[in-house]
Amino acid sequence: MGSTIGLVSSFAALTFGLFFFVYAAKYYASILIALVTLGGKKQRADEGGGEGAYDWRDTPLVSIHLPFYNEVNVARRVIQACLAQDYPNLEILVADDSRDDTIKILKDPVWRRRPPVVKFIHRRDRSGFKGGALSEALRFMDPRAEFVVVFDADFIPPPDTVRKFIQRFREEDPTSLRTDFLPDLQPATSPRKPVAAVQGYQLHYLNKSENWVTRGVRAEFSGSYMVERVAEERLGAMKMISGSVFMLRADVLRELKWGDSITEDWELTLRLYREGYRVSYTPLIQAPAEMPTTIKALAKQRMRWAEGHTHAVRKHFVGVLSSTKLTAAEKLEFLYFAPYYLQSAMLLAGSAFWLLAEVNHRYPWFWQPTFGWSLLVSNLLAAPLMCLAGLWLEGDLRADYQGAFGLIALTYILAPYQGYAALRGLLEREEGGWIRTLKTGSITDRFLSIKLRGLMRWLTLGGRLSRFSPRFEGPLVNLPVRALLAAASLALLMLPPAVALVLVIHR
């Protein structure tokens, strides 16, 4: 009996290990792509544009939507940040579901004294959650608005955010802007799919030095936004709208509307792709935000993401894969992303099977401990290395590298919560309720616009201005970090296949 359990456990552990290696391989490939893309010649051509590329006669009305729910700590600062945008044709809509003193902030006459126009819509209930609030904002939006930008309440968008979004739309898809006064701009004949949304970088930065949890989350977002999404953009894969710091075409949003899912952003993403649109991503548009500061708050946030994400995948799985409007790369990315949160359940199951196999000492004939360990090392280091690469690309490796180690701990601590929520999302008929992430308004690290501009220049000019290029000023100061990261990624990517090959040859 024990031998059977051991053998079955070995097979299961190996299967899970290989499954995780698929994810790890994508991370390593993403690191290589991002290291080549950001700062290389190719990036200059595609991401450039610069100030001169945009014709400022063309300023379509942009509607900024701010969903609020008891945001007394941060409401004032995000409204002020939106009022400080340097884009000339704006309206701001606050969709408020608050029950606390946020309402007093909204009633302040100071918001009505000068342009841009600020509208407040208060609901007495939370029907439809954030999607419901955004639907109300859409209902009362100026009908002349051509673009919608969404920021969560804990973000502080820099003054040039909206302008950069418009610029990005222009670069991506000139036909999405009004052309009545630009006679030279002909309708696009490009076979590329139309862009419905541009996603910017949610720079989780403001309270990064608060504790090891915030450092871990900071590193995680850096890896995701500076490496993974950059690679997805380069490969033309599916990219999701991530709840905040994105601009949508208003006509598309009016047509598709917001859903009432607890992950309304991901659900809308899937519907956009099914309708033949695509989402564009750029790390050049950044808005700093704060992070959950405790494991409890982080676990609650991730449980909501896991449940809503998996539920939406279940709902749209067949529709996305059978759609003729998605490219092969987009479908492949969807397949990769579909069990993203179920990985946590698989991580737990895989670890349990591995332990059982080790206890029983029963392995299949082809099993070699060396291969198992190579898989483990490769899988374990993928996410931290991606975070380190992301931090280096941002020029923050020296300050924030500890976060990559915190992330390893967070992965295992959050796994049971995410796994449970993902399974619930997969099996339940209806989604659960919205679990709110408390925003404290705490700022431990001022986001210096000078630093941001330095980064922008470096990215835009592709490192031509060497003094702005990211550098590691710690113990490894003299080493070529880019080459080191690339070599490590390549080595860890090739480790399990190389070990397997050697074992086969020796056999």
Place this chain on the structure above:
Amino acid sequence: MTRFYTINENSIYIYTTAGHSLIDLHAIPDGLGLFSAEVPWRLSPWVAVSEEAPEEGLRILEMLLKAEGYQRVEVDRRILEEYFVRGDERILPPQAPVIVEEVVPVHQWTLDNRPSAQAKPTLRRPSRRRRVPKPTPLPKTA
């Protein structure tokens, strides 16, 4: 006049034209049940809308608005909704029928004509103290 309000069923639309600022909503007591957490409301630089407002609260707010120089007019709800969304004064009817009521300026208030004397019911709670009749003075004896 540039300051108006319209009551439509249980909703009140308070609005201004010609760039005049709206009434400060902090001046409207939360106890009226308007512009509070429990009712849906909206606010733009030119229109404030409170929906599903309690009748009593509406009546008191009306007095407050009159005291602030607002005039009651009858305007179609759809027009006001569009005005909220777009802020374009040209969509408002040029001569909105003003419902004329006597408005007594504050400085001419007396005990009898002040709005609170006419308001029924008031927000003031009835006193729980039982009024004790004054004792009848005894007739003076010689």
